[in-house]
Amino acid sequence: MSGNIVGFIDVAELALYAFVLFFIALIFWLRREDRREGYPLEDELTGAIESAGGPLHTSTTKSFLLPFGKGTVTAPTKGREPVNIAARRRENFGGAPYSPTGNPLTDGVGPAAFAARANWPDIDAHGNPRIVPLSSDAAITVAPASIDPRGLKVVGADGKVAGTVTDLWVDRAEHIIRYLAVDTGAGTVLAPMAMALIRRDHVSIDAINAADFAGAPMPAGAAEITRYEEERVVAYFGGGYLYANADRQEPWL
Numbered sequence: 001m002s003g004n005i006v007g008f009i010d011v012a013e014l015a016l017y018a019f020v021l022f023f024i025a026l027i028f029w030l031r032r033e034d035r036r037e038g039y040p041l042e043d044e045l046t047g048a049i050e051s052a053g054g055p056l057h058t059s060t061t062k063s064f065l066l067p068f069g070k071g072t073v074t075a076p077t078k079g080r081e082p083v084n085i086a087a088r089r090r091e092n093f094g095g096a097p098y099s100p101t102g103n104p105l106t107d108g109v110g111p112a113a114f115a116a117r118a119n120w121p122d123i124d125a126h127g128n129p130r131i132v133p134l135s136s137d138a139a140i141t142v143a144p145a146s147i148d149p150r151g152l153k154v155v156g157a158d159g160k161v162a163g164t165v166t167d168l169w170v171d172r173a174e175h176i177i178r179y180l181a182v183d184t185g186a187g188t189v190l191a192p193m194a195m196a197l198i199r200r201d202h203v204s205i206d207a208i209n210a211a212d213f214a215g216a217p218m219p220a221g222a223a224e225i226t227r228y229e230e231e232r233v234v235a236y237f238g239g240g241y242l243y244a245n246a247d248r249q250e251p252w253l
Contacts, residue, residue, distance in 0.1 A: 032059045036075040044094040068127035070120065085109055104243035105212065105236050112239025117227035124173045129224045131178050134168040136223055140175060142168070153202045154182050154191070156210035157244055163189075163213055165203055169225070179225075179233070182213060189216040190225065190233050208240035 041050045085108040087098040100107035121129040167181035179190040197204040217232040219225040
C-alpha cells in the first residue's frame, strides 16, 4: 500500500481553481453590495426606473443600529423622500446641464447642491454635539497669537459690509473654527470659516455679496446645528462662487 496521499492530485491546480471560484464569487458579492445607495437607476431623459438586474445584481436590505439612541438606518435606504430641486434641463439630451429656475443659491443645483443628511447634530465620541458656539464652551479659546474675528465687520464679494461677527462656532473634537456667526441686522447667520479670510480690521468672505448674507439658511437651534443644516449653509455659500455675480458664470477664456 502506497503511503503517498497526494501523489495523484495536482494540489497547485486545485488551489488555482479554488482561487478563481472565490474571485468570481467576490466580484458578484461586491457588485451586490455597491447597489445599496443610488439604485435602481432612472433613465436620464424619461425618469423611468431601469431594471435592477436580477438576483445576482440586487443587494439584500440590511439594518444598522446607530449609536446614542439615534435609531436604525437601512441600506438600501427605505422611506427617504427624494430631494426636489428647482432646475430645468438646458438641452434635451442625456448629460445636459441643469440651470436653476429660482434663487440659484438655494435651488440645489451645481455648486449649491446639497445632500439630505440626518437632521441631528454631528456628535463626538461621547455623544455630545461637536459644533457649538464658542460662547457656550469655556474650555476653548482663541489662540493669543491669532486674530479674534469677533467684533470685526464682514465684507462680501461686492466690497460692501454684510454684518458683524458676533460669535465663533467651534468643532470641539478637532478644536478648529467651523463657522462665523454674522449679525446682518435682520438676524444672525452662519458663514463657513473655510470661505473666510481674516484681516486685522475686517473679515472677507467673497463667496456671496453682502445683500445675500441675510438669506442664508439659519440653524433652528441657538446652540447646535444639524448635519442637514450644515449641508444647506455650505451649499448656499458654495453656490455663490458661481451664481453670486453674472460674470462668474462666463468662461474665463
